[in-house]
Amino acid sequence: MDTIWTKTSKLPAFSPLAQSVRAEVAVIGGGMAGILTAFFLKRAGKDVIVLEGNRVGSGQTAGTTAKITISHNLIYEKLFREAGEEKARKYVSANKRALKMYGRLIQEEQIDCDFRECSSYLYSLTDAEQIKREVEAAVRLGIEAEFTTKTELPFSVMGSICYQKQAAFHPLLFLKALAEQLVIYEHTKVTGVEEGKIYTDHGNVLADAVVFASHYPIMNTPGYYFARMHQERSYVLALKQAQPFEHLYLGVDPGEDFSFRNFREFTLFGGEGHRTGENETGGQYKKLERRAKEYWRDCETIDRWSAQDCMTLDAIPYIGLYTGKNKKWYVETGFGKWGMTSSMAAALMITEQICQKESGNAAVFSPQRVPIRALKAAAVEGAKSAKGLAAPGGIRCPHLGCKLTWNPEEETWDCPCHGSRFDKEGNLIDNPAVRNAAVEGK
Numbered sequence: 001m002d003t004i005w006t007k008t009s010k011l012p013a014f015s016p017l018a019q020s021v022r023a024e025v026a027v028i029g030g031g032m033a034g035i036l037t038a039f040f041l042k043r044a045g046k047d048v049i050v051l052e053g054n055r056v057g058s059g060q061t062a063g064t065t066a067k068i069t070i071s072h073n074l075i076y077e078k079l080f081r082e083a084g085e086e087k088a089r090k091y092v093s094a095n096k097r098a099l100k101m102y103g104r105l106i107q108e109e110q111i112d113c114d115f116r117e118c119s120s121y122l123y124s125l126t127d128a129e130q131i132k133r134e135v136e137a138a139v140r141l142g143i144e145a146e147f148t149t150k151t152e153l154p155f156s157v158m159g160s161i162c163y164q165k166q167a168a169f170h171p172l173l174f175l176k177a178l179a180e181q182l183v184i185y186e187h188t189k190v191t192g193v194e195e196g197k198i199y200t201d202h203g204n205v206l207a208d209a210v211v212f213a214s215h216y217p218i219m220n221t222p223g224y225y226f227a228r229m230h231q232e233r234s235y236v237l238a239l240k241q242a243q244p245f246e247h248l249y250l251g252v253d254p255g256e257d258f259s260f261r262n263f264r265e266f267t268l269f270g271g272e273g274h275r276t277g278e279n280e281t282g283g284q285y286k287k288l289e290r291r292a293k294e295y296w297r298d299c300e301t302i303d304r305w306s307a308q309d310c311m312t313l314d315a316i317p318y319i320g321l322y323t324g325k326n327k328k329w330y331v332e333t334g335f336g337k338w339g340m341t342s343s344m345a346a347a348l349m350i351t352e353q354i355c356q357k358e359s360g361n362a363a364v365f366s367p368q369r370v371p372i373r374a375l376k377a378a379a380v381e382g383a384k385s386a387k388g389l390a391a392p393g394g395i396r397c398p399h400l401g402c403k404l405t406w407n408p409e410e411e412t413w414d415c416p417c418h419g420s421r422f423d424k425e426g427n428l429i430d431n432p433a434v435r436n437a438a439v440e441g442k
């Protein structure tokens with residue numbers, strides 16, 4: 001995936017695995033989550049390797065807008081209501097710690113990655129009351145947040161929440177500095193994992209512990225993540241001559257949930273999201289460009305890309321043991337488009353768990369939790385999968401056999417059930433599938 005980040009950084013190349021190896025910990029995936037986890041495990045004295053199927057940072061991390069923030073949509077009022085105050089406090093604590101750790105790490109490691117402190121805003125064009133409720137919940141949880149109608153946006157808002165002391169950076173320059181310190185095997189795709197043994201297309205790895213940081217977990221059983229997650233894509237334009245935003249913005253109204261931030265002289269303008277595989281009409285970039293022109297008549301698109309992320313049933317990531325029965329497999333997934341802070345939170349918690357240290361906030365993120373209030377979301381996932389499986393003919397996804405849909409915007413075959421994606425020849429782009437799709441049956 002080519003993005004403004006890949007075009008303004010050059011990461012070192014790492015050789016594929018050449019022979020079978022052993023390690024204390026093997027991390028599958030060299031995105032933000034995997035690299036941070038390997039980095040902290042190494043700092044803790046572990047012998048750790050990273051197995052990356054493509055290149056470091058080439059997954060969804062290359063497509064992020066890289067806001068480092070705890071303003072995760074309207075989450076705090078929902079957490080209070082659905083999970084209770086104690087769990088909400090733990091969620092805040094894990095994310096505050098992650099936000100702080102970015103600043104600390106960048107200073108300690110002297111990483112030159114366009115890191116800057118700024119505020120992050122969530123805004124609504126129609127409903128000030130929901131914003132006020134969110135401010136109230138955030139403040140009760142000890143977050144520095146305030147209601148305001150003053151923003152830098154090119155339109156007026158009914159209300160917005162300002163979260164102070166958040167940040168933004170260049171994700172790949174940051175990853176580069178950490179990756180240079182690690183043992184990484186690129187172009188080494190994991191095809192299966194058994195107790196203590198990892199199979200790749202370049203040989204096997206024996207490891208005491210395995211961390212699945214492959215964005216979407218690649219093993220269907222145990223874990224059954226396919227039954228409790230889906231993926232959503234969204235689109236980003238990098239614009240010249242738009243507007244020099246100092247702060248970060250995200251809309252919360254459906255259909256008006258646009259994202260704004262600046263990187264150097266460019267404005268990153270994002271939106272037009274949808275469930276992966278549900279884009280049979282296309283036109284997302286055009287719609288975004290039309291909207292950009294309404295805001296900034298003279299703006300010019302210099303780059304555009306899209307990416308996707310995993311959405312859990314209750315909007316809290318799955319971080320912890322892959323399954324209750326296996327104490328050697330760990331997982332970091334379901335970041336809900338907040339994978340900068342969530343990756344850091346995951347890396348810190350999983351390192352503590354592997355090193356058998358107390359990890360105070362772990363229970364909130366445990367993949368073994370049963371989110372009773374999210375049963376409706378679970379039923380939606382079940383129905384989507386049943387529909388994808390029952391649909392006759394067409395090209396089938398090698399993951400679980402759902403019928404793929406054609407995505408005209410990106411000329412890819414996308415799975416509406418679990419979000420695997422393939423190019424027009426059927427070559428795998430995004431997991432959970434680990435094999436190419438057979439397109440002859442079209």
Ligand SMILES: Cc1cc2nc3c(=O)[nH]c(=O)nc-3n(C[C@H](O)[C@H](O)[C@H](O)COP(=O)(O)OP(=O)(O)OC[C@H]3O[C@@H](n4cnc5c(N)ncnc54)[C@H](O)[C@@H]3O)c2cc1C
Pocket residue numbers: 028029030031032033034051052053054055056057058059060061062063064065066067068069188189190191213214215218232233234235236270306307308309332333335336337338339340341342343431434
């Ligand atoms: C448009 C958009 C904007 C976003 N903006 C923000 C933002 O501003 N702030 C924020 O906090 N979050 C944001 N996010 C979310 C964030 O970008 C992601 O949550 C995060 O990058 C995910 O990181 P990751 O390491 O889990 O996944 P990835 O970066 O995808 O890394 C996973 C890696 O695993 C590798 N892999 C996969 N399968 C295998 C296999 N079988 N064997 C070996 N390797 C494998 C892949 O090649 C990949 O490199 C955004 C998301 C989107 C879609």
